[in-house]
Amino acid sequence: MYWQKTVKEEINFRSVGLHSGRKVGMTIKPADADTGIVFVRRDVSDNNRIAADIQNVTDTTLATTLGVNGTRVHTVEHLLSAFRGLGIDNAIVEVDTFEVPIMDGSSQPFVHTLKSVGLKALKKPRRYLRVKKAVSVSEGESMASLEPASDFRITYKIDFPHPAVGTQTYHMVFSADSYDREISSARTFGFLRDVEYLQAKGLALGGSLQNAVVLDDEKVINKEGLRSPDEFVKHKILDAIGDLYLLGMPIIGHFTAYKSGHKLNTQLLKTLLACEDCWEIVSHSHTPARAHAREENVPDLKAAAAATT
Numbered sequence: 001m002y003w004q005k006t007v008k009e010e011i012n013f014r015s016v017g018l019h020s021g022r023k024v025g026m027t028i029k030p031a032d033a034d035t036g037i038v039f040v041r042r043d044v045s046d047n048n049r050i051a052a053d054i055q056n057v058t059d060t061t062l063a064t065t066l067g068v069n070g071t072r073v074h075t076v077e078h079l080l081s082a083f084r085g086l087g088i089d090n091a092i093v094e095v096d097t098f099e100v101p102i103m104d105g106s107s108q109p110f111v112h113t114l115k116s117v118g119l120k121a122l123k124k125p126r127r128y129l130r131v132k133k134a135v136s137v138s139e140g141e142s143m144a145s146l147e148p149a150s151d152f153r154i155t156y157k158i159d160f161p162h163p164a165v166g167t168q169t170y171h172m173v174f175s176a177d178s179y180d181r182e183i184s185s186a187r188t189f190g191f192l193r194d195v196e197y198l199q200a201k202g203l204a205l206g207g208s209l210q211n212a213v214v215l216d217d218e219k220v221i222n223k224e225g226l227r228s229p230d231e232f233v234k235h236k237i238l239d240a241i242g243d244l245y246l247l248g249m250p251i252i253g254h255f256t257a258y259k260s261g262h263k264l265n266t267q268l269l270k271t272l273l274a275c276e277d278c279w280e281i282v283s284h285s286h287t288p289a290r291a292h293a294r295e296e297n298v299p300d301l302k303a304a305a306a307a308t309t
Contacts, residue, residue, distance in 0.1 A: 003121040004089040006030045011117050013110070017099030018075055018188070018212075019063060021205030024101040028114070031090040033124035036248050037083060039066065039073045040094045047071050052080055054246040054269045060262035062203055064243055074099040077262065078188075081242030082110035084250065085179035088119065089126060105187035105211040107238055111180055125283045131253030133278040137267045142259040144268045149254040156240065157258045158233045162191075164220050168233035174241075183241070185227050186234035189213035192221065240265050247273075252282070 010029040017024045031038070037052035047069040050056055058067035063075040079100050083091065085107065093100075103109040136145035152174040159167045172178055190198075190207065192214055198204040207214075209222050213231065220226060228234065236257070243265035244251055257264070272278055 002126050004033045004124050004126045005087055005119045005121055006090040008118040008120045013101055015101035015103045016206035018102035018206050019203045020099045022097050025096045026101055027094040029092040031092050033122040035090040038092050041071055042094050042096045044071050057266050064262045072098055076100055077239050077242035078107045079110055080245045081238050082107040084241050084245040086114055102211045106185050108184040111184045127249045128252050128282050129247055129249055130280050130282050135272045135278050137264055137271050142264055144257040144260040144264045146253045146255055152251055153254045154237055155256045156233055156237050158236055164215055165232050168230050170233045183234050183238050186231045186238050187213050192216045
């Protein structure tokens with residue numbers, strides 16, 4: 001069987017919150033099979049557990065926010081992206097305030113530290129959501145869709161009227177290796193002209209050149225420059241992978257997006273789930289010769305008892 005996984009031991013992170021500007025302490029702990037990813041607010045005594053579930057999304061303004069009974073945790077997408085990239089199905093994530101730490105603006109610090117700790121296989125098979133019929137959502141020029149495929153793949157296109165960005169397109173067939181190598185290092189980005197407006201609304205208070213790519217009207221102002229010429233579209237893919245993991249399991253399908261963001265990504269998941277004949281839940285089995293750590297393709301899938309997330 002292709003087993004569910006968790007972290008081998010607990011691990012601590014500390015950094016500022018991108019939007020709050022507060023110092024954030026975070027501890028990731030192992031969890032049992034079928035727990036999923038659960039956030040716990042250590043600074044709240046009651047109703048402090050929030051499952052990483054699409055139904056718990058409360059806001060998508062510049063980040064993905066989850067909430068239950070008035071308790072929220074902000075900016076979860078980079079950590080969820082790292083979990084999906086590494087194939088971590090179950091974990092308890094304790095935070096001492098209302099936001100996940102931003103680290104360097106990418107998921108790479110999470111990925112590399114979690115890899116150094118190692119993963120533990122749990123004796124229960126992983127479930128996948130397989131897309132059977134295409135679904136799509138749109139708003140103005142922006143769109144996002146999911147359609148059937150034999151594996152998980154992403155095609156993403158952005159178009160910013162800025163000389164350092166412009167039109168960028170990237171396609172990938174997902175694997176742990178390609179995620180780590182190509183996607184995890186891509187940092188969040190923003191425009192200097194927007195900073196005062198955002199901060200007046202209480203957003204981006206922790207943003208800096210240490211945790212974001214910042215552009216003036218002509219160029220990237222970070223002294224080190226970009227980590228890759230297409231870092232902008234790769235970060236949008238990083239975000240999307242985290243948002244799509246709010247299904248609570250990996251997707252088998254082709255995700256295509258044009259100028260999408262957290263709002264459309266999460267709307268797409270809700271649209272998919274509402275179309276019950278557009279998807280099915282499947283489990284995965286391997287012969288020993290086929291077992292591997294990566295997920296370029298997902299063969300030998302067998303339909304399991306259908307269950308909504």
